[in-house]
Amino acid sequence: MLESDAATIEAGPVCDITIIGAGPVGLSAGFWAGMRRASCRIVDSLPTIGGQLSALYPDKWIYDIPGHQKIKARDLVDRLAEQSIGQFGIPVHLSTTALSFSRRWHPELQEELIAVETTSGVFLSRTVLMAAGHGAFTPRPLPGIDAERWTDRGLTFFVTKKEQFAGRRVMIVGGGDSACDWAMELKDLAREIILVHRRDRFRAHQHTVDLIDAAVAEGRIRLAVPCVVKDIHGDDALRHVTLGPVSKGGEVQRFDIDDLIVQLGFITGLGPLADWGFDLQDGGMLVDDRMRTSVPGIWACGDIATSASKIKLIATGLGEAATAVAHAMAFIRPDVELQPEHSTSVGVPPGVETTEPTMSAA
Structure with a gap:
């Protein structure tokens, strides 16, 4: 739950975006964060990346991914991970469930941050992006x-x-x-x-x-x-x-x-995220056309996000990730252009330095 007292925290690793969910949409969000030269980390409650694709049907063919007549779920995960985690060195924290959050004052940076409390400790960031699919997976x-x-x-x-x-x-x-x-x-x-x-x-x-x-x-x-x-x-x-x-x-x-x-099978649900104060609809987090949730500083994309025009597909979730990251970065850096530069013109920027391990499990 949100702490309104803006308590002070000690200095620690801080990133621009903490992405909750390491499924295809969360991995795509990591890529767009890298393209925006933003520092980020990915957190997931499962012991492996890929979300439903890895947990439920890793060897099933998927037929509706743009540019692929068909692709196996595990292969799609591998390629998205290579494009994001591998290319930008994004830290990933697996077997880690997000429990609550608060707003805390950082004495060295002189700014208010979002502190996400998890089963693996507290992560500090300027914004949070929810890409947790249908929520946490608990095996039956x-x-x-x-x-x-x-x-x-x-x-x-x-x-x-x-x-x-x-x-x-x-x-x-x-x-x-x-x-x-x-x-x-x-x-x-x-x-x-x-x-x-x-x-x-x-x-x-x-x-x-x-x-x-x-x-x-x-x-x-x-x-x-x-x-x-x-x-x-x-x-x-x-x-x-x-x-x-x-x-x-x-x-x-x-x-x-x-x-x-x-x-x-698995039991899915928002779990602790349901108590974060989001406006909820049809079991998901209600977002606007910028993928903003009702909680300032927190965006959502993929299956966990809902709106009047929502279509739940991996393809649409990948596009939502690009939109969410763009507006999150505009929130952090108002002087930066909302429209990203085309990769055909600028290529791929180098990864942002981080003190966190690239991949860790609780």
């Missing part, structure tokens, strides 16, 4: 299972490097696109793939389900349906899992595995 847990006990000991909700599953026995729980996609992606890499779903029919796209059926027929994927995870066993690491029927009765099965990937 396995019912009745102590996920915290087994996380990083064999259980995972996010796949960041598929190579880590090479030659291993992998169980994937879920019936949607993400679970089926990962089963197909890992079937030629892992020693064994067991796909578990509480129903005997999958919710994934029919084309993906057809591929799963073919892989099962070829013996490359093993199904356990309809089943649910009843218990996890092991010591310093996960060793085996007990599956049981959805309803009472039925056979209990035990599988020796090395890894358990849970893909039951």
Whole structure:
């Protein structure tokens, strides 16, 4: 929540824009900040960049990105990251949730700043740009299972490097696109793939389900349906899992595995951001034609922003990022032209020096 007393803070790393959200729109905002010679940082609650593209469908084709007949979600993330983080050396703070903010007086700079309090500490900046998509992602847990006990000991909700599953026995729980996609992606890499779903029919796209059926027929994927995870066993690491029927009765099965990937979907929401004082509409932050929110000094773009003319697409979000950064910089530097110089004329400026690490995780 906003502190109105303009309390004094000690000197620390200060940037022009703190971008909350490392999805495609947040990465694009980082690029535009770099083109404006603005210092910025990117903060995201997920353990990897890419937002929904990385968390939900990294290997799905996207067909509506300008200049690409089709491009895989993970490849789009990689190219946007190269264009922004790689090109301008933008610091990125992952596994970091924005909690609250206040306005504080900086004694050395002699200016009022926005102090964003996060789970990784306080970040100081002149403006804030919300690009958090649908808000923070919280993975849906396995019912009745102590996920915290087994996380990083064999259980995972996010796949960041598929190579880590090479030659291993992998169980994937879920019936949607993400679970089926990962089963197909890992079937030629892992020693064994067991796909578990509480129903005997999958919710994934029919084309993906057809591929799963073919892989099962070829013996490359093993199904356990309809089943649910009843218990996890092991010591310093996960060793085996007990599956049981959805309803009472039925056979209990035990599988020796090395890894358990849970893909039951994610719970999204504004979380702590809902208490920052924004005017909200349809679950998003109401913005004007400059992408300004109702809170001075804070802009929003992408799916988290809403307006009467809103169209929720990656393509429109990328354009909103350019608009938001332009007006944020006009707010910081009123003497600077609102219209950016064309890259064909000026090229790409050098990155802005920063004392923060390029990539860090809580």
